[in-house]
Amino acid sequence: MSKPALWTKDFIGIALTNFFLFMTFYFLLVTLPVYVLNELNGSETEAGLATTVFLISAILIRFVSGQWVEHFGQKRVLIASLVLFLAASTLYPFMNGLAALLILRFFHGIGFGMATTAAGAVVANIILNSRRGEGMGYYVMSMNLAMAIGPFAGLAIMNEWGIKTGFLVCIMIAAVSLLIGLSLKKDEVIQPPSGERFKLNVSPGHLIEKSALPIALTGLFFAIVYSAILSFVSVYAEELHLGSAAGYFFVVYAIVIVLSRPFTGRWFDQYGANVIIYPSIALFAAGLLVLSEAGGAALYLIAAGVIGLGWGTLFPGFQTIAISRARPEKKALATATFLSLFDFGIGFGSFVVGAAAAGLGFKTLYAVCAVYVLAGIIVYYFVQKTGKQPESSPL
Structure with missing residues (x-):
């Protein structure tokens, strides 16, 4: 008996969406501290805040984004989050102060937290149980590859052409992630309840x-x-x-x-x-x-x-x-x-x-x-x- 297909169009699509999402994350992870220190004249502690604020907002939003996925559907939440992630990415070239940058990082983290939650739900429902270990392994590999390529590309581009060019590259990467996400088919397993207004449950x-x-x-x-x-x-x-x-x-x-x-x-x-x-x-x-x-x-x-x-x-x-x-x-x-x-x-x-x-x-x-x-x-x-x-x- 042949195995159920793993490398479907949607599986490849969500893996690539996840790859470009994490590429942007790791690209900025290594370049923003340098930007804060050299361009904004911040301290090492303030440079670290650029990552801390991002992760805090990503963690907080995940506690409610799971409910959004259940109510509105995986793809709707994924696309909304990728739009927010791209919108935040476009604003980096205009950040000339530390306070503004930290506010932007907070909202960027919200988009990232929502997107990673929705993408995880999408891939979980694409892969059949009999190949779940293999499929999730390949899906997570997209993050691993981004972790290797993102920092390397970020530092190379910043050193060769400057941080402003790096920001433009991030915008393009985030846009690619959104475009691939738009190509995914609609939800099949989870459907939002019809006619029911969303109510956040904080229990x-x-x-x-x-x-x-x-x-x-x-x-x-x-x-x-x-x-x-x-x-x-x-x-x-x-x-x-x-x-x-x-x-x-x-x-x-x-x-x-x-x-x-x-x-x-x-x-x-x-x-x-x-x-x-x-x-x-x-x-x-x-x-x-x-x-x-x-x-x-x-x-x-x-x-x-x-x-x-x-x-x-x-x-x-x-x-x-x-x-x-x-x-x-x-x-x-x-x-x-x-x-x-x-x-x-x-x-x-x-x-x-x-x-x-x-x-x-x-x-x-x-x-x-x-x-x-x-x-x-x-x-x-x-x-x-x-x-x-x-x-x-x-x-």
């Missing part, structure tokens, strides 16, 4: 999907350590005097994910989550340990590959479990719950890990992170033992 049961909460908290647990990679691996590379090799960490990371994805996603579907999750945790820890021992470019880039194989498999696995355990009409809320807690873990982790790095140094920090990740095996064991199992394939 915990409507802001958080209970079935996704255990695995979302597990994702938060690991996200705290992942923030040590996102926020400080480039600073660590400077400490090691790696020069140009430092910029290839996320390139190697992404290459390993691309090469491993056809196998890891398929194994999820065939053998279940545990067969993949436990080794992935061990690989993530091993990569952090190698990173702590790096003295040159070779071990540094080997660590990138091992971390890519470990964390690059864990993240889509956790998100897929969260979606699989939710009822069809609650998949958007499950996505919002998972991503909100994950982003909170990144934000909280950046603060905690930064404080720890100041006292321990990066080598010791990454060694401690490796032990922390291994302890996550216990966390996941109890979550998967007590949690409700998904209806068919765990992924």
Whole structure:
């Protein structure tokens, strides 16, 4: 019996929409701090606020955007959010003050939070259960590729042509994301109730999907350590005097994910989550340990590959479990719950890990992170033992 199709027009479309959405996010993530410091004469703390404000608004809006998806439909919310995301992107060239920039970042984060929630609901209903692990793995890979290409392109364009040109490129990327989103077909699984006015329900049961909460908290647990990679691996590379090799960490990371994805996603579907999750945790820890021992470019880039194989498999696995355990009409809320807690873990982790790095140094920090990740095996064991199992394939 042949497998159900995975690479449909809509699956490719939502993956590309997500890729260009995250391209814009990572492009600005690395260039805006430089813009705040050099063009707006801000401090390092003020430069950090440009990211913090964005993530705060994205997290907050996700708690209600799941309800919007349930009522108005996936595509309507997706298109509205992409329009808002593009509109905010067009205003960056006109921001000449820090206060105005931070207000813009807040609204840009709203568009991003809505779009990632709606896109997650769209892809969850496109992929059939029998190929959910494989499909979600490829979908998340679009974020991984954006994380490798976005910062590289952002810094290269800014250094060659200036930040204003970079802003124009962001506008074009956001526009492409919207155009591809418009090509997606209308909702099939979730339909907004006809004739019923939307009423926001702020009770915990409507802001958080209970079935996704255990695995979302597990994702938060690991996200705290992942923030040590996102926020400080480039600073660590400077400490090691790696020069140009430092910029290839996320390139190697992404290459390993691309090469491993056809196998890891398929194994999820065939053998279940545990067969993949436990080794992935061990690989993530091993990569952090190698990173702590790096003295040159070779071990540094080997660590990138091992971390890519470990964390690059864990993240889509956790998100897929969260979606699989939710009822069809609650998949958007499950996505919002998972991503909100994950982003909170990144934000909280950046603060905690930064404080720890100041006292321990990066080598010791990454060694401690490796032990922390291994302890996550216990966390996941109890979550998967007590949690409700998904209806068919765990992924």
